[in-house]
Amino acid sequence: EFGTYRGGGYVYEFRGRLSDMKTNLSKLHQLDWIDEKTRAVFIQLTLYNPSVELLTAVTLLAEFLPTGGVYTTSRFEPINFYTFTSILQLVCTIFYIFFIIYFLIIEIRLLFELRLKYFRQFWSIIQLGIIGCSLGSIGVFFWRFQEANRISQLFEQTNGYIYINLQLAVYVNDILTFLLGYCCFFSMIKFVQLFRFNQRISLFAETLKSCAKELISFSIMFAVVFMSFLSLFYLLFVSKLSSCSSLLATAQMLFEMTLMKFDASQIVGADAFLGPFCFTLFMLLVVFVCLSMFFSIIIDSFRHAKQNQKEDQIMLSFMLKKFLRWTGLKRLNQEEIQEERDCRMRSQYVNPIETFSDRIDQLLEAVDKIYIDQKRELSRLEKVGL
Template identity: 45%
Template structure:
């Protein structure tokens, strides 16, 4: 009993420490910061100036002029009073820009690979291929994308046509929705007052800074909100694919790089972190010893992979946390040294912070699943894991069959509707659409518009085979193994004591809350199984008797006179029977 209590104490203490370490790195204000900046930059209330509704270069320039540029400079208050000491703040008066905002463009080379068919060459002289890092333009030009010019332009305009490397920009490769983009590019810096910015944007538009060779425009802002101690990396990406379509997307990632602690909270956090590391050292030693003792049997247990999932994610998280701590110190020192007037790119810090968040999330997941080990001796609680363990082979076979069937339908939908539906433009999007069909959250009107016959036909086939038949087979497999585990659970409860309940009763008795009671003897297994697990055919007579009794209560079939006559007849018959018995006895004697 005491061994089991010690196991409970160790596991609950470890999970508590794990939650404290994980949730101290999070702040609920991050969601509000993201929501505020999204509404601030996207201009969602204006249908004609909404960033997410941009479909052309004209829309993009209008959004820059009317929405973005006015919001990155603090203007006067609502009553007309001028702002003071907020030169580098956004127009919300609460968030400060670190340095300045940048707009980076990535372009194709002059002779980017694109093969024109022979039949169309007399009419089309050139074409532009798909963007990749290998065919990215890395040459510097004069304003207007020419080799040289005699016109005098401001320095910021000249620099916007000069290619800059990742070392100069302190930038990294960026992965978008439709491509992976390099770390260099042609950069315009939003420096100066609002009037200068508006004039520069107008001049860039006249010089065709964005043209048919542009493949991505990336606006990056690095912000700091002193009210909630949040650094925020904002990336507004606009992708232009080879078909000419424009896809805007935004990534706003607030992060708390470091936390200022007072004396008590600092000591508490360091203590919790130290206890957590001691737990990980202890678990690592225990698992290494188990591998040495059990050999190959160790890797046949699912519990082993859960333990190593916690250990690997924890040790990696410790290293990433130290990495993030040094990165935060570098950013903080540079921010303090420059008073926030120089450009600092938070892109790398965002990657490190996201990696730490992922690791902590998986640690909490494995730690919570690990609590299921506490109920190994209580069969009614771990019936879920025991059922899955027993049905593992059948589920693997079923999953292979279902995966092949699902893949066949995904390929069918992709080939039939690739040019008619956006949701079938790729295999991944097609699979996502089929998952929505399984959840019955799909609008069939798109399929009907794509093809009046094939759309409903293949939809009906998919629902019949993958939903009706597939789900029925899955439920039957689980049900068969669940009934077996349930019978086995009843047998275990009859032959083995309920240890958790025994511990609770024993503690209550020792504390004086409950007196000792005599438990009744258990019934035989066959009787319990017969009482609790009758087949539907065996339950039919009992159900029929209950039905007759219920009908008699609602609609009585006998009146009081009938009952009296029946009683009299029964009495007379009993009297005649006794009389006959007496005559027989008299004859015998």
């Protein structure tokens, strides 16, 4: 929290019986092993639960501040080196690897066909993210498997009587977790493309697509305004508010103010005039003006996307609705029943004026057909000589 510490320093390993360790600690205390020049003390230990075969890397840290205080932190990182817990998990993993290889071949072909145009497509970037994270996860998984074998062999050779450093194993496990998390993230976004025939999801995608340029312009403008307020609040209240002690903390405070989840009494207490003035100015420009512009862009794009909705999406929604009604999975409410009755009544009792134009078109088509037939008959008779 207060500094970065390298790998150097003095090391003492706890070994032997409890009485021996207490004696050694007393000797370290007598020799002033921790003195006024000490900046941090790390206590690292590894716990093992044989019933569930779970290892836990524990790190306890005590930082000695220049002001004389001591700040303590702790970190517990459980690690499970189980490779596969069932045959089903192994089979699913193998199928997943084959699917990734298959999609990788498809994307390579598309890359050679489209070249630079390939990277201009949004879904191509998502597909590359899925494939890249998946391949990275496979590589890191084998790395973790190798590290687990090394730790198991070391544990078997020493019977657990020495300290086994799990920092590398924790690091590898964190990388694997991050890659799997991003892979799931890109996969969830991919579902938007797979469900593109759904009316609501297609509206969502079309809305974002139509307002992309406006959102980019708005983001630049909002970033300039937000950075100006960030500088203002940081310079004015850095020595008065703990929430403005750093630029990151100040940005977090401003986002909380944007979401209307901030206690304004802190700013008022920091300065009687500048606090309320800056707070009011931020609320007017950012919350009322900028957010109103943002919502206006989204609403206008949504209206435009709804007007230009594709016909196949409407037909698919209609077919799905009819299928649910036919199977009985969805029951009609009173409004829908009344609407169907009105449609049937309108289809049975049609105003003749409404069909007048269609009748005229049919009459003209019939006259035109008779005229063409007569022309053909006259031309045939002329050829015969009658």
